[in-house]
Amino acid sequence: MNSVFDVLTAHKSERSFTEQPVDAAALERIVLSAYRAPTSVNSQQVSLVITRNAQAREKIAAIAGGQPWIAKAPIFITFVLDMYKSRQAMAAIGREQIANQSIESIVAGATDVGIALGSVMAAARAEGLGIVPIGGIRRDSQAMISLLNLPEQTFPVVGLAVGHVDVPAHAKPRLPLSTFVHDEQYHTEGLEENIAAYNQEMVEHWQAIGRSDGESWSESVSGYYQKIYFPDVLSALLKQGFGNDK
Numbered sequence: 438m439n440s441v442f443d444v445l446t447a448h449k450s451e452r453s454f455t456e457q458p459v460d461a462a463a464l465e466r467i468v469l470s471a472y473r474a475p476t477s478v479n480s481q482q483v484s485l486v487i488t489r490n491a492q493a494r495e496k497i498a499a500i501a502g503g504q505p506w507i508a509k510a511p512i513f514i515t516f517v518l519d520m521y522k523s524r525q526a527m528a529a530i531g532r533e534q535i536a537n538q539s540i541e542s543i544v545a546g547a548t549d550v551g552i553a554l555g556s557v558m559a560a561a562r563a564e565g566l567g568i569v570p571i572g573g574i575r576r577d578s579q580a581m582i583s584l585l586n587l588p589e590q591t592f593p594v595v596g597l598a599v600g601h602v603d604v605p606a607h608a609k610p611r612l613p614l615s616t617f618v619h620d621e622q623y624h625t626e627g628l629e630e631n632i633a634a635y636n637q638e639m640v641e642h643w644q645a646i647g648r649s650d651g652e653s654w655s656e657s658v659s660g661y662y663q664k665i666y667f668p669d670v671l672s673a674l675l676k677q678g679f680g681n682d683k
């Protein structure tokens with residue numbers, strides 16, 4: 438893969454890794470790709486915690502509900518929404534950080550985390566490595582906070598398993614491009630038909646790759662969104678000093 442475009446359009450989440458270590462210089466380049474990323478109001482409200490320790494990766498795999506690829510891949514990176522640094526910068530001149538009490542801060546911080554995640558994923562894949570993002574760490578955010586020794590006004594938003602691919606994944610189909618890109622204004626026409634066709638395409642995709650348990654998109658998304666699937670996030674955010682009512 439040469440161009441940035443090739444790297445991005447060939448994305449797939451890998452869940453089969455060898456135990457081969459990730460080259461230290463490659464990891465440094467990967468991390469630098471996110472270090473230079475933009476952040477809202479230059480708040481620099483993102484930190485990465487790199488977990489190499491095998492026992493800690495086993496713990497993260499369990500926290501995420503039993504995801505064995507986390508323990509197998511040699512590197513796990515946690516993307517932290519981090520308002521501790523700005524709080525300390527303000528304390529240095531005798532001012533108090535208030536913004537952490539607002540939903541806006543969580544939206545802005547999660548956006549910055551997403552930008553960093555995207556950069557790291559692209560850089561890792563450009564290095565010939567495989568990746569899978571892990572939102573499953575929010576299944577027990579408090580356990581991640583303790584494991585990583587995260588200070589107040591920080592929150593582990595998402596993780597990323599990085600390693601050499603063993604058995605490559607299959608590219609997963611998407612809804613048609615017309616449901617993704619809108620011209621001037623958002624349009625809903627045709628969505629019902631597009632979803633019906635995509636449901637069929639997903640069932641055929643799972644059959645083609647030998648996954649007899651494969652569901653349509655309507656079914657698989659229902660599996661998550663029929664409930665609040667990580668209900669402990671709010672209490673962990675509040676405990677860390679974030680707010681949800683402003």
Ligand SMILES: Cc1cc2nc3c(=O)[nH]c(=O)nc-3n(C[C@H](O)[C@H](O)[C@H](O)COP(=O)(O)O)c2cc1C
Nearest residue numbers: 448449450501504569570571572573574595608609
């Ligand atoms: C923020 C985020 C969190 C995710 N969390 C998990 C996870 O916990 N475990 C997992 O196996 N995949 C996870 N994924 C991967 C998605 O399941 C995957 O992107 C989606 O099924 C589309 O497949 P693809 O990435 O192979 O195209 C996550 C992806 C994102 C962007």
